[in-house]
Amino acid sequence: MADVSADYVIVGGGLAGCVVASRLSQSDKKPTVILLEAGADPSSNPAAASFISGLSLLGGEFDYVYQSEPVANTDNRVHTLNTGKVLGGGTILNYGGWLRADAADYDEWAEVVGDQRWSYKGLKPWLRKTESFHDKGADPEEHGFDGPMHVTSVSAAQSGARKYLLREPVREAWEELGVSPNLQREDGRIGGLAEMNENSHDGMRQPSNLVYPLNDVKVFTNTTVHRVTFSGTTATGVELADGRKITAQKEVILCAGAYGTPKALLLSGIGPAATLKEHAIPIVHESPQVGQNLHDHSVIYLAYRLHDPSLGYALGSAPWQDPALFKSLPWDWIVSQPLPAEIITKHESNVEKQKRNLYEVISVYVPPGIPGIPIDGTHIATSTMLLLPTSRGTVSIRSKNPNDPPRIQPNYFSTQLDRDTIVHATRQTLNAMLASSSMKPIVESETPPSGEGLDGLTPLTATSSDEEIEERMRRTGTQHHHSGGTAAMGKVVDVEGKVFGVKGLRVADASIVPLPMGGHPQATLYAMAEQLVSMILKDE
Known part of the structure; x- marks a missing residue:
């Protein structure tokens, strides 16, 4: 050139x-x-x-595989930052999740910068412009139907053929914990139990x-x-x-x-x-x-051993024969929630901000990338993620050489609010997966990750102490990229x-x-x- x-x-x-x-x-x-x-x-x-197949690309030729500086609040671990x-x-x-932020998140963006073009109302025309949304009954005020990006919910994908056996038990588990359905995400609100939307077209990226x-x-x-x-x-x-x-x-x-x-x-x-x-x-x-x-969505991934893997609840088991089940990542529900008043009021006095959704939980019918957990139909997994972390990190340079990687200090879980949020959110996840009437007969126990630096971890339960959950956060907590x-x-x-x-x-x-x-x-x-x-x- x-x-x-x-x-x-x-x-x-x-x-x-x-x-x-x-x-x-x-x-x-x-x-x-x-x-x-x-x-x-x-x-x-x-x-x-x-x-x-794209899961194999992480860490390969298309990935910078940046290494962070040691992070104090994750036991001084160096994190791999897939980019x-x-x-x-x-x-x-990425995994194809097509999930907007909450309307209140966009509105705060607009308030911080003093320009309503970045509010939910201001961004909505552009959110709609990107989409070709393919769910029947989708609100035309909220979604676009002639944009470049094919978007669908899991249940509408492959003409409704992508039906996972744990769909109803997982839904019932969260409803048992008082999480209300919010399938339409009306007025841009993401809180409650909703379906995963994907920018996947017949399983293709x-x-x-x-x-x-x-x-x-x-x-x-x-x-x-x-x-x-x-x-x-x-x-x-x-x-x-x-x-x-x-x-x-x-x-x-x-x-x-x-x-x-x-x-x-x-x-x-x-x-x-x-x-x-x-x-x-x-x-x-x-x-x-x-x-x-620098901000990122910090997360804890948990794996759960099934009582009877032969029933076909997880990818890798013999009953998984329908090709539709392999189209995109095997998941369906997503839960977004605020903190209980007794926790959030310790950190936030603004009543409106107390109502914000601070964490998200996704159930995945395969444990991809959790160290030591096989993909053989014996385990499912969850992702418990901070939506609005208050921890902040930094990015700098190591030298004048453009080929040197940046110096990245993510500073995950550095605030008490973030730590309190992840502990509560993880406990709620454990309650849903291990203690609810619908999932308890299906899931045997949580299985800790294993491998270098992970010796001594014991299974978490719904009654684990805050200290035990926080230890898991420090030793295994990471980021959602x-x-x-x-x-x-x-x-x-x-x-x-x-x-x-x-x-x-x-x-x-x-x-x-x-x-x-x-x-x-x-x-x-x-x-x-x-x-x-x-x-x-x-x-x-």
Whole structure:
């Protein structure tokens, strides 16, 4: 590739980068667009096409496999941070959950940045624009039906054939604990018992680089960007790791993600002065919040041994013969809940915030990735996740070398609220799976993970002490790979993603989301990217 130029140069070909590149290139003004991705094109790897086979991609050629700094509140463990290094980014590695945040989460985003375009009302047109929703009876005020992304609930997938034997027992277990059904998620509220929605089409993955066509975009894969170049404080393009330069006639748009975007800003001379000075990087603009405010959805995964695996409750057992059961991850229900008053009032005085959904539980009829737990039909699993964690971490650089990985300190479970939330949420999960009248005859016990560093763990029960649950959190708690916030709106960029203190540079990825959002991020990030493109085009 010789030195080239375009109207827009986009750094990072993940979820947001592909949306922004595609929409810009398809707009009436037909600007020229270059998309730069450090990873490969996944089209030659058949495992990238489906969700089940895609589990094998974690830790492989399409994954940065970043290693965190030791995290104090997880027994100083180093966490593996799976991050897409591939055209399509995380949409090549994720599990396909299509779950919006709660309306109150979006409204807080709008309040924090002072712009109602980021409220639920403001984002809803963009949430709807992304979707081609395929459930009968879906509310047209809430969902879109002619967008690029095929979305369906598990029960509606494969013409209703994807029926898991534990669907009714799990539903009954949560209703026994007082969790009310919320199948329609009316008015954007996600609390209660709802169905998993997926952006899966007949079990096949729908990555951003295919759903959003890149036919009119100059795409360069296996291309690492070193830094943004400037004339004074105006961005002029980018310099690649090999020294070649690309000129941006209008804007450089960073879409390198919660880890890659702050790294790119720092290498470009935008960030905390002390960090730039330490690495002898000339300051273009001092921006103290670059790399701060890292948030992620912390989680505990639990596995449960079944009384009688021959009954076919879990993937890997002999009765699992229907191909529909293997289409996407085997799951169906998702529970989102607030904390009880006696816990939340210790931490939060605002009555409205006391009602927020702080945790999520998913039942999965296979234990993927839990150390020491076989996938042989003997176990099912749960994910118990913090939706609105108050812990914050940081992202920085190790050197001026663009090929060095960023320095990431996630700081999971660092606040008492987060620890109290995960303990309560885990206990509720154990109550549902081990002590409810519908699940107790099916599940024998919780099985601790095993392997290096996990010696001495004992099974958790519904009556385990807070201390026992917190120990499990410290020794096995991890993340859901839903990171964001490191170039936060209102701190590093304005409400349209423009980087404060410079011209011609914008950020359009998860790093700008200023606070954690409930649900799973991709539905929100597609809508966010769509709205940001509309803002870019208005500036044309």
